[in-house]
Amino acid sequence: MEYMIGVDIGTTSTKSVLYDMKGKVIAHADSGYQLYQDIPDMAEEDPEDIFDAVIEVLGQVMRKGKVQEGELKGVSFSSAMHSLILMDKDDQPLTRAITWADNRAAKYSEELKENGVGAEIYAKTGTPIHPMAPLSKILWIKNEKPELFEQTKKFIDLKTYVFFKLFGTYKMEYSIASATGMFNIFKLKWEKQALDLLGITEEQLPELVEPTDNIKGINSKYGKILGITKEVPFVFGASDGVLSNLGVNAIDPGVVAVTIGTSGAVRVVVDKPVVDPNGKLFCYALTKDKWVVGGPVNNGGIVFRWVKDQLFAPEKITAEQMQVSTYDILTQIAEKIPAGSDGLLFHPYLGGERAPIWDAYARGSFFGLTRNHTRAHMVRAALEGIVYNLYIVMLTIEGIAGKPKSIQATGGFARSALWRQMLADIFEQDVTIPESFESSCLGAAVLGMYSLGYIDDLSAVKDMVGVTDVHKPNKDNFQVYRELLPIWIRLSRVLEPEYKSIAEFQKKHMK
Numbered sequence: 001m002e003y004m005i006g007v008d009i010g011t012t013s014t015k016s017v018l019y020d021m022k023g024k025v026i027a028h029a030d031s032g033y034q035l036y037q038d039i040p041d042m043a044e045e046d047p048e049d050i051f052d053a054v055i056e057v058l059g060q061v062m063r064k065g066k067v068q069e070g071e072l073k074g075v076s077f078s079s080a081m082h083s084l085i086l087m088d089k090d091d092q093p094l095t096r097a098i099t100w101a102d103n104r105a106a107k108y109s110e111e112l113k114e115n116g117v118g119a120e121i122y123a124k125t126g127t128p129i130h131p132m133a134p135l136s137k138i139l140w141i142k143n144e145k146p147e148l149f150e151q152t153k154k155f156i157d158l159k160t161y162v163f164f165k166l167f168g169t170y171k172m173e174y175s176i177a178s179a180t181g182m183f184n185i186f187k188l189k190w191e192k193q194a195l196d197l198l199g200i201t202e203e204q205l206p207e208l209v210e211p212t213d214n215i216k217g218i219n220s221k222y223g224k225i226l227g228i229t230k231e232v233p234f235v236f237g238a239s240d241g242v243l244s245n246l247g248v249n250a251i252d253p254g255v256v257a258v259t260i261g262t263s264g265a266v267r268v269v270v271d272k273p274v275v276d277p278n279g280k281l282f283c284y285a286l287t288k289d290k291w292v293v294g295g296p297v298n299n300g301g302i303v304f305r306w307v308k309d310q311l312f313a314p315e316k317i318t319a320e321q322m323q324v325s326t327y328d329i330l331t332q333i334a335e336k337i338p339a340g341s342d343g344l345l346f347h348p349y350l351g352g353e354r355a356p357i358w359d360a361y362a363r364g365s366f367f368g369l370t371r372n373h374t375r376a377h378m379v380r381a382a383l384e385g386i387v388y389n390l391y392i393v394m395l396t397i398e399g400i401a402g403k404p405k406s407i408q409a410t411g412g413f414a415r416s417a418l419w420r421q422m423l424a425d426i427f428e429q430d431v432t433i434p435e436s437f438e439s440s441c442l443g444a445a446v447l448g449m450y451s452l453g454y455i456d457d458l459s460a461v462k463d464m465v466g467v468t469d470v471h472k473p474n475k476d477n478f479q480v481y482r483e484l485l486p487i488w489i490r491l492s493r494v495l496e497p498e499y500k501s502i503a504e505f506q507k508k509h510m511k
């Protein structure tokens, strides 16, 4: 047999899947670790925990799959974007890995936005100016932790760290690089303006390689533990977001990947890098000639969880006693309310928002309440509000990447038929739910197979991804949503100037 392993280094766990060359899952493993949140806005991970998890999950799938010498043809990697580790002159980490979720650089990304430098850099890097990006993080460290900044030999990310431990060199592929805010996506080089701003040199960043490049010669110590010989190529791979597009078969023009998990995202593949004139979308590399344009949203399923916990606590207790999902009960409740929730609108910005408004102060709201509205209306309005918000992201993408043709949708939301249909109705598109088991691992494995010549084209993925459900837009519902959407959008603009005032009040008074 011939096998390929896809590894996905995520924020809370690392997963690994062993595939045969047809994309069939042979074995899988996952290993979690702690996210350190010792102080407000901090979100760090211990790089050593991550490395141990990578070794653990690789070893597990090798054992579970009873892989014999010569059968493993490659290992290919996906990882979360935007992480930053500072390495000292002895190649030891000076910091933990500061993850995308860490907000301590907020002051510096605000400054970059206000002085206009951010817009200039975004136009070349395609990474929205935000505390998530290593660009802002390094600026923060330079200003607030100068002793660390001075000692730094290399600024790297988690995947580069894992490859460094396995192969002893600092290499970063274009995909992760394109999410640092320091990589020129048009020239495929580190961007001088960004480096000058930070006061760092190219030598302080990893060497750039293509996502399809690979490296051989695994460190004997780990090779022995894993049963992986020095001949096995390790493909650098790409980031989890773009590989998830590949892993759900959303790589053809106009095929949009919509994810609603805890957070959410809308992403589409284009054949060359593009940036948004308003700086609200990202453009990250999948390969040199496939780029993913999209927007990440904070407020996905986490908002439904809030509705469940805060508005339906009694139902939650009953559901738990009956051992059924409270989400399923809430879906049944929402189903009884007509599309449009009888004119109740909800802006889902409970946790500030990234795309489409990029406003950390944004807050949620119900609008249009009457005495006839019930909690059932509130559930439905919340689900609709989450999808309206994603639809606005889609409209922005449409402006630079063309009209959508269909949607491949994934995430926890897909367990609700009502919510899936809502997506089809609000987007007025056919929605397909792919059978997506660890889509970023599959994406990594497919990229690996392609780069090593086991498949001719990335589109081979379509035969590896099954379909669980398909939804067609319902005309009547669609008409209702078309009436409400302009109100929802106008209302966003009306509310926007007040977000900061209420957020500041909350900061001052809420315990």
Ligand code: ADP
Binding pocket: 260, 261, 262, 263, 300, 301, 302, 303, 304, 305, 325, 327, 328, 331, 411, 412, 413, 414, 415, 416, 419
């Ligand atoms: P993550 O993004 O953290 O990997 P998931 O993709 O599993 O998580 O998504 C979790 C979200 O999925 C929950 O917050 C909830 O909103 C939603 N969800 C979970 N179960 C259901 C369900 N049965 N019906 C509708 N939504 C659900």
